[in-house]
Structure formats: structure tokens, C-alpha cells
Amino acid sequence: MTANISADQETLIIDTDVGQTSGQARIKYHGDSRPAFVFFRRMGQALWKGPIDLQQKAIDEGKTAAEIADAKEFGDFKSESMAPGNVFQYGILPSGVDLDTIDPTRQVVSDGRFADIVTIFALLKRSGEPNFISDQGSTTGGTFRFRQFATGSTKTVVVMKVGRGVPFQDEFKIWRLSKVEHTLISPPGLNHPLEATPLWPGQLYAATVRISNDQGQWQSFHELFVTLRRKVDVTFSKLKIINDGDPFALGEADFTFEVAEGNLGVVKTMTRPIEDINDENPFDEISLSGFSHSIGPKSITEDNQKIAVRVSGHEHDGFLEPDELASSSLRDLEIPTGMGKENVTGKTTSVSAPSTTNADFTFSATVTHSVTYS
Numbered sequence: 273m274t275a276n277i278s279a280d281q282e283t284l285i286i287d288t289d290v291g292q293t294s295g296q297a298r299i300k301y302h303g304d305s306r307p308a309f310v311f312f313r314r315m316g317q318a319l320w321k322g323p324i325d326l327q328q329k330a331i332d333e334g335k336t337a338a339e340i341a342d343a344k345e346f347g348d349f350k351s352e353s354m355a356p357g358n359v360f361q362y363g364i365l366p367s368g369v370d371l372d373t374i375d376p377t378r379q380v381v382s383d384g385r386f387a388d389i390v391t392i393f394a395l396l397k398r399s400g401e402p403n404f405i406s407d408q409g410s411t412t413g414g415t416f417r418f419r420q421f422a423t424g425s426t427k428t429v430v431v432m433k434v435g436r437g438v439p440f441q442d443e444f445k446i447w448r449l450s451k452v453e454h455t456l457i458s459p460p461g462l463n464h465p466l467e468a469t470p471l472w473p474g475q476l477y478a479a480t481v482r483i484s485n486d487q488g489q490w491q492s493f494h495e496l497f498v499t500l501r502r503k504v505d506v507t508f509s510k511l512k513i514i515n516d517g518d519p520f521a522l523g524e525a526d527f528t529f530e531v532a533e534g535n536l537g538v539v540k541t542m543t544r545p546i547e548d549i550n551d552e553n554p555f556d557e558i559s560l561s562g563f564s565h566s567i568g569p570k571s572i573t574e575d576n577q578k579i580a581v582r583v584s585g586h587e588h589d590g591f592l593e594p595d596e597l598a599s600s601s602l603r604d605l606e607i608p609t610g611m612g613k614e615n616v617t618g619k620t621t622s623v624s625a626p627s628t629t630n631a632d633f634t635f636s637a638t639v640t641h642s643v644t645y646s
């Protein structure tokens with residue numbers, strides 16, 4: 273198990289109408305080694321404080337001797353007291369970290385170096401329905417949703433959650449999502465670019481957005497969007513004969529080109545009929561035409577996400593000796609995700625097809641593919 277940290281509530285609602293001025297969450301942690309290194313900071317600060325003396329916390333909270341003994345590795349404690357507008361973070365480092373080399377209290381350590389980080393917000397119950405947005409934009413691709421908010425001269429924090437669940441309002445009128453797939457938190461600032469990726473193409477998604485300021489005022493809303501559908505074009509464009517299979521003559525071979533689509537397996541098979549082949553000049557290539565296949569535009573899920581190709585050849589030797597076969601394995605084509613990355617234009621992949629009959633005949637094929645979203 274990797275080290276993890278969580279909170280019983282990630283949003284504390286402070287009801288100043290009944291005299292509340294602050295709140296605390298309960299932080300639960302589980303290290304994957306002794307001792308667990310847990311750090312604290314206000315979001316937006318570069319450096320962290322800690323490591324927290326977890327055993328001392330357990331003693332201060334009057335825990336049992338057994339809990340105090342375990343506290344070095346796992347347990348729970350009350351967060352710092354949080355006033356409306358506070359955004360606090362607790363992070364746990366993975367095991368094997370040498371605090372002399374990675375010390376988040378003395379050097380800027382990227383969030384990715386932590387095993388887990390929990391972010392806790394304290395917000396006002398009665399927010400006054402502010403509208404912080406001075407400018408905004410959005411772009412939806414096949415595999416991403418990009419959203420940007422500017423909040424004028426008011427420093428704000430934005431939380432965007434994205435998933436294929438149902439948005440609903442909780443008892444405080446804050447929008448929540450029944451199934452969250454991506455949580456994006458933009459730290460205190462005036463401009464908030466947020467990109468949720470990877471998303472599945474051609475799917476209906478919901479997003480909830482919450483913008484809050486350092487006073488704990490917040491605004492919350494939701495939106496729906498549909499990602500673009502994906503089209504993949506595959507072309508088998510060239511063959512290179514590495515060994516034609518007949519040392520003292522021209523070989524003669526037919527070739528088969530296959531396209532596979534996720535769990536559906538091979539969805540297209542194309543065959544080039546038998547023709548002479550020659551390996552005399554290693555720089556010669558056979559240009560192919562007409563061996564293309566397109567898939568989509570269509571919606572994508574786990575089931576049909578991967579596109580793979582396979583090339584195979586059959587060198588004929590008559591009835592005096594066995595024919596020679598050569599084949600590649602199924603080779604996944606690159607399908608990147610994210611804004612500015614998801615489109616692929618004429619990317620070539622070289623697929624080698626070694627002999628599968630322990631003979632000489634060997635070739636490679638060049639496959640060209642493009643990925644577009646519409």
C-alpha cells in the first residue's frame with residue numbers, strides 16, 4: 273500500500289450566524305514506513321512545515337497507549353484551526369525518502385514528490401452569493417476539458433471536479449458530483465487555468481466549479497459538456513524486404529495487414545496478393561497503396577480505446593520445402609491525450625515482422641496513422 277492521507281471533511285462550513293469563527297477537520301494518515309512524514313502548509317505557500325510529531329499529537333489528544341505507539345505509522349489527528357477563507361494542505365511523503373535530500377521545509381518540492389496531499393477548505397455558510405468571475409473561457413477536445421477563470425483583482429481559489437456522474441446541490445447549496453473522475457485545484461491567484469485530462473471521447477460529462485476568496489465567500493455552479501468523437505486513420509504505406517526467403521532467386525510472398533480495435537479484436541484485414549519480392553538492395557522499399565482503414569468518428573470507452581496493427585507475410589516455396597511465414601505482434605499505435613497533444617498527423621511507426629517458422633523470410637512495414645476529433 274502506498275502512503276495516503278485524507279480528511280473526514282474536505283470543506284468545513286463555518287456558520288458565523290451562530291457565533292462560529294473556525295473549524296477543524298480530522299486528518300487520517302497511513303504511512304508505508306515508520307515513521308510517516310506528514311507536513312502542513314497553507315495552500316499557495318512554497319514551503320511546508322513539519323514533519324509533524326504524530327506521536328505527540330496522539331498524546332495531546334489523550335489517545336490510548338496502543339494508538340500512541342501506532343501513531344508513528346498511522347492514525348488521525350485534528351487539523352489546525354481554520355478560519356473562513358483558509359485553505360490548508362497536509363502532505364505525506366512516500367517511504368524511503370531521505371529528509372536530508374528532500375526537505376519540503378527548506379526547498380520547493382513539487383506536489384508529485386508527495387505520496388498524497390489532502391486540501392481542506394474553510395468556507396462561510398452564508399456566502400452572500402458573490403460573482404468573482406471577470407473573464408472566462410473554455411475549450412473541449414476529445415480527451416480534455418480546459419476551463420479558465422479570471423477574478424479581476426480578487427485573489428481566489430478554484431476547485432473543479434469532472435466526471436460522468438450527476439451534479440446535485442448539497443444542504444449548503446454547493447454543487448457536488450456523484451462520480452468524480454478528476455479533481456483540479458488552482459491555488460490562490462487572479463487567473464485560474466484548469467485542464468481535466470484524460471477524458472473519454474464522445475461522452476457526456478459534468479463539471480462542478482467552486483470559486484472562493486480569502487474571506488471564505490464562495491460561488492458554486494455546474495456545467496455539462498460533451499467531448500469530441502475520435503477518428504483514427506491507419507495506412508500501411510511501405511514494405512521493406514529484409515530477407516526475401518529465397519537465397520538464389522526472387523522470393524514470392526503475399527502480405528496481410530490487420531487493424532485491431534480494443535476488445536473487439538481485429539476489425540479489418542487486408543491482403544496484398546502474391547508477388548515477387550527481392551532483398552538485393554537493402555534500401556529498396558515497396559510502396560503500398562489502397563491499404564487504409566478508418567475507425568470513427570465514434571465515442572470511446574475502455575473497450576475500444578486501443579488501436580493496434582499487425583503485419584504478416586507468407587513466402588511460398590512450392591511443395592518441395594515448407595513455406596516461410598513472418599509476422600509482427602499486435603502493435604499499439606500512439607494515441608496521446610490532452611490539449612495541444614491529442615491530434616496526431618501522419619505519424620509513422622515501423623513494425624518489424626520476423627520469421628515465425630524459424631526460417632529466413634523477414635520484413636518490416638511502415639504504418640502511418642492520424643488521430644482527429646470532431
Ligand SMILES: [Ca+2]
Pocket residue numbers: 516517518523587588589596
Ligand atoms: Ca523460401
Ligand SMILES: [Ca+2]
Pocket residue numbers: 516517518519520521522523550551
Ligand atoms: Ca533472393
Ligand SMILES: [Ca+2]
Pocket residue numbers: 517518522523524587588589590
Ligand atoms: Ca519462394
